[in-house]
Amino acid sequence: xxxxxxxxxxxxxxxxxxxxxxxxxxxxxxxxxxxxxxxxxxxxxxxxxxxxxxxxxxxxxxxxxxxxxxxxxxxxxxxxxxxxxxxxxxxxxxxxxxxxxxxxxxxxxxx
Amino acid sequence: xxxxxxxxxxxxxxxxxxxxxxxxxxxxxxxxxxxxxxxxxxxxxxxxxxxxxxxxxxxxxxxxxxxxxxxxxxxxxxxxxxxxxxxxxxxxxxxxxxxxxxxxxxxxxxxxxx
Numbered sequence: 001x002x003x004x005x006x007x008x009x010x011x012x013x014x015x016x017x018x019x020x021x022x023x024x025x026x027x028x029x030x031x032x033x034x035x036x037x038x039x040x041x042x043x044x045x046x047x048x049x050x051x052x053x054x055x056x057x058x059x060x061x062x063x064x065x066x067x068x069x070x071x072x073x074x075x076x077x078x079x080x081x082x083x084x085x086x087x088x089x090x091x092x093x094x095x096x097x098x099x100x101x102x103x104x105x106x107x108x109x110x111x
Numbered sequence: 112x113x114x115x116x117x118x119x120x121x122x123x124x125x126x127x128x129x130x131x132x133x134x135x136x137x138x139x140x141x142x143x144x145x146x147x148x149x150x151x152x153x154x155x156x157x158x159x160x161x162x163x164x165x166x167x168x169x170x171x172x173x174x175x176x177x178x179x180x181x182x183x184x185x186x187x188x189x190x191x192x193x194x195x196x197x198x199x200x201x202x203x204x205x206x207x208x209x210x211x212x213x214x215x216x217x218x219x220x221x222x223x224x225x
Contacts, residue, residue, distance in 0.1 A: 103153035
């Protein structure tokens with residue numbers, strides 16, 4: 001059974017610090033990976049997608065993928081209180097748009 | 112452009128009743144998926160439709176069903192509602208089934224079963 005694992009948190013960081021969120025997946029055929037941010041009572045919002053081994057940067061966000069270790073991470077630089085949310089990691093296989101989600105990591109950024 | 116639209120946004124049903132939820136994908140998107148989100152189980156995949164055909168199905172009982180119309184709009188139905196069906200039901204759309212396509216979520220339908 002395909003699984004995506006995340007620490008539930010909460011992960012607490014002070015404003016301005018780097019937040020590091022991690023995710024592992026069990027299905028080796030997973031090809032695409034996504035990080036979504038979800039505020040309480042809202043729907044998930046796409047932050048980053050990554051398909052190849054290595055790093056991908058977008059503003060304050062950097063996604064990292066290591067397919068050999070089946071590991072995905074998200075770094076948030078200069079964390080802001082508005083980044084406080086639950087971050088969901090998702091894996092996708094080829095031929096389907098279906099996403100397998102982890103249960104999410106709650107991030108708390110204190111002013 | 113307009114995002115993924117889900118209706119109704121909030122609804123309360125009684126055990127044993129049935130419910131139908133509707134989803135209009137982003138214009139031009141042909142793939143629609145449904146997810147259930149609960150505090151205990153997180154986001155779980157229900158179904159995936161493409162060109163009116165169910166392409167993938169999650170591990171849910173037969174009480175959960177869905178369909179997609181020729182205009183890509185989709186509906187899901189839950190019959191004989193149980194208290195445990197109380198959840199946020201999310202619809203997501205993407206252009207097609209190619210891996211890597213951005214998947215956009217609607218705002219969801221909050222279902223409470225009493």
